[in-house]
Amino acid sequence: MKKLKRSARLVEMTQYLLIRPHTLIPLTTFADRYNSAKSSISEDLAIIKEVFEEEGLGELQTLAGAAGGVQYIPKVTAAGALQFIHQLCRQLEQPERILPGGYLYMSDILGQPMILNEIGKLFASVFAKRDIDIVMTVETKGIPLAYATATYLNLPVVIVRRDSKVTEGSVVSINYVSGSNKRIQTMSLARRALKEESRVLIIDDFMRVGGTIQGMMDLLQEFKATVEGVGVFVESGEVEEHLVEDYISLAKLSVVDPKSRQIKVVPGTYFKESEIRGE
Amino acid sequence: MKKLKRSARLVEMTQYLLIRPHTLIPLTTFADRYNSAKSSISEDLAIIKEVFEEEGLGELQTLAGAAGGVQYIPKVTAAGALQFIHQLCRQLEQPERILPGGYLYMSDILGQPMILNEIGKLFASVFAKRDIDIVMTVETKGIPLAYATATYLNLPVVIVRRDSKVTEGSVVSINYVSGSNKRIQTMSLARRALKEESRVLIIDDFMRVGGTIQGMMDLLQEFKATVEGVGVFVESGEVEEHLVEDYISLAKLSVVDPKSRQIKVVPGTYFKESEIRGE
Numbered sequence: 218m219k220k221l222k223r224s225a226r227l228v229e230m231t232q233y234l235l236i237r238p239h240t241l242i243p244l245t246t247f248a249d250r251y252n253s254a255k256s257s258i259s260e261d262l263a264i265i266k267e268v269f270e271e272e273g274l275g276e277l278q279t280l281a282g283a284a285g286g287v288q289y290i291p292k293v294t295a296a297g298a299l300q301f302i303h304q305l306c307r308q309l310e311q312p313e314r315i316l317p318g319g320y321l322y323m324s325d326i327l328g329q330p331m332i333l334n335e336i337g338k339l340f341a342s343v344f345a346k347r348d349i350d351i352v353m354t355v356e357t358k359g360i361p362l363a364y365a366t367a368t369y370l371n372l373p374v375v376i377v378r379r380d381s382k383v384t385e386g387s388v389v390s391i392n393y394v395s396g397s398n399k400r401i402q403t404m405s406l407a408r409r410a411l412k413e414e415s416r417v418l419i420i421d422d423f424m425r426v427g428g429t430i431q432g433m434m435d436l437l438q439e440f441k442a443t444v445e446g447v448g449v450f451v452e453s454g455e456v457e458e459h460l461v462e463d464y465i466s467l468a469k470l471s472v473v474d475p476k477s478r479q480i481k482v483v484p485g486t487y488f489k490e491s492e493i494r495g496e
Numbered sequence: 497m498k499k500l501k502r503s504a505r506l507v508e509m510t511q512y513l514l515i516r517p518h519t520l521i522p523l524t525t526f527a528d529r530y531n532s533a534k535s536s537i538s539e540d541l542a543i544i545k546e547v548f549e550e551e552g553l554g555e556l557q558t559l560a561g562a563a564g565g566v567q568y569i570p571k572v573t574a575a576g577a578l579q580f581i582h583q584l585c586r587q588l589e590q591p592e593r594i595l596p597g598g599y600l601y602m603s604d605i606l607g608q609p610m611i612l613n614e615i616g617k618l619f620a621s622v623f624a625k626r627d628i629d630i631v632m633t634v635e636t637k638g639i640p641l642a643y644a645t646a647t648y649l650n651l652p653v654v655i656v657r658r659d660s661k662v663t664e665g666s667v668v669s670i671n672y673v674s675g676s677n678k679r680i681q682t683m684s685l686a687r688r689a690l691k692e693e694s695r696v697l698i699i700d701d702f703m704r705v706g707g708t709i710q711g712m713m714d715l716l717q718e719f720k721a722t723v724e725g726v727g728v729f730v731e732s733g734e735v736e737e738h739l740v741e742d743y744i745s746l747a748k749l750s751v752v753d754p755k756s757r758q759i760k761v762v763p764g765t766y767f768k769e770s771e772i773r774g775e
Contacts, residue, residue, distance in 0.1 A: 225546065228510045231506075231507045264503050264504060269507075331650075364644075372609075374640070376636060407601075407603065409604075
């Protein structure tokens with residue numbers, strides 16, 4: 218590659234880092250790529266690091282030594298996260314969202330890539346330090362949330378199907394009780410879709426009692442896999458006791474009154490996490 | 497905001513543009529943001545434009561005049577697209593992918609955000625000039641492809657459900673014949689999920705005869721919506737005549753022989769599009 222000026226190099230490196238989160242890039246990669254001295258690359262990275270931190274894009278972590286390099290860790294600031302969630306809460310409180318059974322219509326919100334990317338970044342921030350191999354969700358509405366999170370964590374995604382007729386070779390199916398209607402349902406995962414002993418982050422859009430997430434956990438046992446974290450977009454506040462104890466929610470539906478058409482949504486457990494508050 | 501040096505401004509503007517594709521940004525936005533003269537901003541944009549074009553990231557289009565500004569249009573180069581698809585074709589030809597019924601196991605590929613982003617960019621390149629309001633897909637495997645495409649086009653996504661028991665208020669359901677097994681199936685969309693007269697881009701993972709896509713088109717008629725484009729990841733080559741004529745596929749499954757365990761995958765109609773070849 219031809220020798221680039223600092224200005225062009227900064228543009229190039231910025232995009233290169235942004236599309237490769239959680240990936241260690243040796244300084245020699247940049248030095249070779251731009252035909253530049255490592256000292257110049259280090260100076261460039263210092264400039265990028267400062268802007269990323271000021272803009273709340275995340276951290277640039279540099280590791281010294283032969284196996285060293287630089288890696289971009291997407292992080293949302295506590296203030297940025299709270300502001301975003303407050304806006305979302307106001308949107309979720311629009312009375313026309315009330316559906317039969319006390320559910321909320323959220324498909325329009327979950328259909329906006331810009332919002333999803335922000336949610337993905339929030340989950341990627343809070344789970345950044347966990348040792349995770351793969352992100353798991355169950356069809357349908359959790360899928361875009363899982364991909365958005367996985368993008369910022371640079372991890373693959375596996376989708377559990379609610380169907381036992383999946384034509385993907387040998388399949389593991391389990392029955393679970395959906396908390397909301399107490400019906401017995403089935404979820405399945407192709408044997409080849411998940412390596413044994415994987416460390417898994419579960420992401421879903423909504424949690425009431427936690428039956429669906431408990432189902433995913435049971436399914437994971439069949440793969441000798443471990444759950445390293447659970448993230449839900451919205452949790453229902455009407456339930457006193459959850460089947461799942463250790464989870465992170467972004468928002469909590471504290472009141473849904475179909476009669477008075479009143480909805481109250483407050484920030485979730487995310488904002489109790491000390492990791493977020495920088496402690 | 498405090499006055500930034502050119503170097504910091506370049507990093508800042510690069511990330512700002514990358515996360516806002518297909519969005520017209522007035523130069524005054526940048527001038528105010530960085531407390532800089534418009535002439536400096538124009539010089540910065542010229543540098544960014546050159547790097548984006550050299551790196552095959554896409555175009556920076558500048559519109560002059562009072563209503564003018566700059567907009568980032570993600571574009572893949574023809575050479576970049578062909579190289580990417582050739583790699584994918586080799587991956588898809590792995591014999592262990594053959595599933596009963598002549599299907600291919602693709603969930604591992606569609607579980608990788610980096611690959612999905614590249615596919616999304618390919619679709620966003622070829623449909624960049626169409627006038628589209630929303631991207632539509634049907635659950636399940638098309639969902640991540642639709643979101644990846646929508647992200648680069650800066651458009652919302654709507655997901656058609658294969659279930660008529662959707663609890664999203666008033667729902668429009670239609671029956672369709674899935675081409676592969678000739679079974680009559682149902683697909684549904686909440687009335688409020690799509691505005692009437694929307695211009696829609698349909699994205700799906702696989703097309704054999706095209707029954708599912710034809711179903712989505714029939715459903716769109718119920719919303720007085722128009723189809724502005726159809727993109728499929730892989731099409732089956734064993735079918736002579738498709739229900740859908742005007743579509744763009746990235747790859748074509750030309751041979752799947754479960755006996756000899758032979759698979760042949762070739763680049764799809766994408767590479768016949770003159771828009772791609774820059775004509």
